[in-house]
Amino acid sequence: MNNLSEQNYIQQISIDTVLFGYEEKQLKVLVPKLDFKGDFWALPSGFVYQGEDIEQAAERILRDRTGISNIYLEQFRVFGKASRNSMEFLDRLIELNPEKLGEKRHKQQEYDWFTQRFISIGYYALVDISKVVPQKNTLDESIEWYALHELPVMIMDHRQIVEAALQALRSDLDEKQNAFNLLPETFTMKEVQELYETIFDKPFVRTNFQKMILDLDVLERLEKKFTGAANKAPYLYKFKK
Amino acid sequence: MNNLSEQNYIQQISIDTVLFGYEEKQLKVLVPKLDFKGDFWALPSGFVYQGEDIEQAAERILRDRTGISNIYLEQFRVFGKASRNSMEFLDRLIELNPEKLGEKRHKQQEYDWFTQRFISIGYYALVDISKVVPQKNTLDESIEWYALHELPVMIMDHRQIVEAALQALRSDLDEKQNAFNLLPETFTMKEVQELYETIFDKPFVRTNFQKMILDLDVLERLEKKFTGAANKAPYLYKFKK
DNA sequence: AGTATATTGTATATTTTTTATACAATAATT
DNA sequence: AATTATTGTATAAAAAATATACAATATACT
Numbered sequence A, B: 001m002n003n004l005s006e007q008n009y010i011q012q013i014s015i016d017t018v019l020f021g022y023e024e025k026q027l028k029v030l031v032p033k034l035d036f037k038g039d040f041w042a043l044p045s046g047f048v049y050q051g052e053d054i055e056q057a058a059e060r061i062l063r064d065r066t067g068i069s070n071i072y073l074e075q076f077r078v079f080g081k082a083s084r085n086s087m088e089f090l091d092r093l094i095e096l097n098p099e100k101l102g103e104k105r106h107k108q109q110e111y112d113w114f115t116q117r118f119i120s121i122g123y124y125a126l127v128d129i130s131k132v133v134p135q136k137n138t139l140d141e142s143i144e145w146y147a148l149h150e151l152p153v154m155i156m157d158h159r160q161i162v163e164a165a166l167q168a169l170r171s172d173l174d175e176k177q178n179a180f181n182l183l184p185e186t187f188t189m190k191e192v193q194e195l196y197e198t199i200f201d202k203p204f205v206r207t208n209f210q211k212m213i214l215d216l217d218v219l220e221r222l223e224k225k226f227t228g229a230a231n232k233a234p235y236l237y238k239f240k241k
Numbered sequence C: 001a002g003t004a005t006a007t008t009g010t011a012t013a014t015t016t017t018t019t020a021t022a023c024a025a026t027a028a029t030t
Numbered sequence D: 001a002a003t004t005a006t007t008g009t010a011t012a013a014a015a016a017a018t019a020t021a022c023a024a025t026a027t028a029c030t
Helices: A054-066 A087-096 A106-115 A158-172 A176-181 A189-200 A206-214 B054-066 B087-096 B104-115 B157-172 B176-184 B189-200 B204-216
Strands: A009-023 A026-034 A047-049 A073-081 A119-126 A141-146 A187-188 A219-224 A233-241 B009-024 B028-034 B045-049 B072-079 B120-128 B140-147 B186-188 B219-224 B234-241
Touching: A009 A054, A009 A176, A009 B009, A026 A189, A047 A054, A047 A158, A047 B087, A054 A073, A073 A176, A073 B072, A087 A106, A106 A119, A119 A158, A119 A176, A119 B028, A141 B087, A158 A189, A176 A189, A176 B157, A187 A189, A187 B072, A189 A206, A219 B045, A233 B009, A233 B028, B009 B054, B009 B157, B028 B054, B028 B189, B045 B054, B072 B157, B072 B176, B120 B140, B120 B157, B120 B176, B140 B186, B176 B189, B189 B204, B189 B234, B204 B219
Parallel strands: A009 A119, B009 B120
Antiparallel strands: A009 A026, A009 A047, A026 A141, A073 A119, A187 A233, A219 A233, B009 B028, B009 B045, B028 B140, B072 B120, B186 B234, B219 B234
C-alpha cells in the first residue's frame, strides 16, 4: 500500500466505478483482482483529491485503468450506510497475507485510514471495449473483463453496486441514447439490436426495432458492409453527435 | 455557532435538502433565513454523524425543521465541484456581523471547518404542507415556505440545487407516483390535476387526466365531498399504500 | 448464367394507446 | 321544475406501437 493516509485525499469519500463494455453479445464489467492471496475482486475505485471535482476523480480512476479519456460517465447513486466499511474485508486480507502486510499494528495508520466508514459515490461508464487495454495498477494481480453473468464474488457491497449501475443504465436508456457508447465507431443495425437485447434481456422484433432506432434520428448511414455471406449486405451506421 | 468542528461529523460531506410542499396551487420550498445581518437564505442542511446512514441524516435534518418523521425522501444528485465551498459566503457573513462573529482569528477552527470544500448529497422530500409546523433552529431568524417562483436569493449553489431537485421530481413522476405525498389525506380529482399542472407547468385535459390517474390504480374512492356549490359533488380519494 | 437461400430494408395492416369530443348525472339556485 | 356549473363516464378520432408481408440483394450452388 502507498501512504494513502498521507495523500491529499478527502477522507471517508470514495468513488466506485462500474465500467461496462460489450463483446461477444455480452455486457461485461472491468474488474481488477487484488495482488494478494485470497481471491479479492473489487471495482475500480479511488478517492477524491482536495482540489478535484468528483467527476474528474471518476474520470481519473477510469483513465488509469483503461488508458483512455473522454469516457462516457454517469453518476448514479451514493452508497452511504453507516455500516459501510472495509474492516471485515481488510481483516481477512491481512490474515491471509501476513508476510506482505505484516502485523496490523505496524501499519496502524494505514489500516485506520482504510477501515474508516466510507461514503461511496457510484459512477457507471460505457466504453467501446476494443479501445481499452486494461491497465493493472500497483495493487492489481490482474484486471479483466467479466461477463455480467459470470462476475466473480466481489468484496464488500461491490456486487450490489454493479446491480444498481445496470438498473441505472437501463433506466437512462429511455431518455439518453447512451448505449451507442458501447459500440465501435461503425456498426450494423443487427448489432444495435443485439446490444439492446442484451441490455434489456429481452427480444425485439427486428423490423420495428429498426424503425424505432432510425426514428431516433441519431444515426448516420454509411456504406454497406459486405461480409461474404450469401445474403443482402447490411448498411453500416455511426452514432452522430 | 456550536462547536461543529468538535462534533462527531464526517468531514467535508454535507446533506442539502429541498423540501417541497403544495399550497394555494403552488409548489413551495421550505427555506430558513439565517439569524444574521445580511439576508442569507439557505436550504435546510446538515452533516452526517459517523454512525449514521446518509438517509438517516437527511431524515434527521428534515425532522428537526418540520417536526415530522417518515417524510418521503429521494436522493437525487451529488454536488461535488472542487470549487464548491462556503468561503465567499462566510467572509461576507463575518464582515456584516463583526459583533456577533468577532474577528476571524478568534474562531479560526470553526471557520476552517466551515470553509472546507464540501461534497453535498442532495435529497428532495415531499410533504403535506398542512402537517408541517416549520421549526427554527438555533441559527435561524425565520423559516418559511416560499413559492418556487418567488424564492429569495440563496447562498452558494442552493438555487441550482432546488432546480435540480425539481427536475428530479418531474422525472421520477413517470415511474413513481410520489406526487400524492404532496396532498392531504383526502383530495378530489380536480386537486390532483391542479397539482400535476403545477408540477409540470402545463395543462392537462380533464377527462383524460381523470382516466389516466384512475388507471394507475393507486387511489381509493371515498364518499362525496359536498361543498355547497351548485353542481355535482366530486368524490374524495385517498392514496392507497 | 440462372436459381436458391438467408438476410435486410421498407411498406402496410392490425392492434393498442393516447387524445379529443359528446353527453348524462347531479348539487345547489332560481 | 327549470337553470347552471361541474363531474363522471362513454365513445370517436388520431397517433403510436406492434405484427405481417414482401421486394431487394450478396453470395452459393447447380
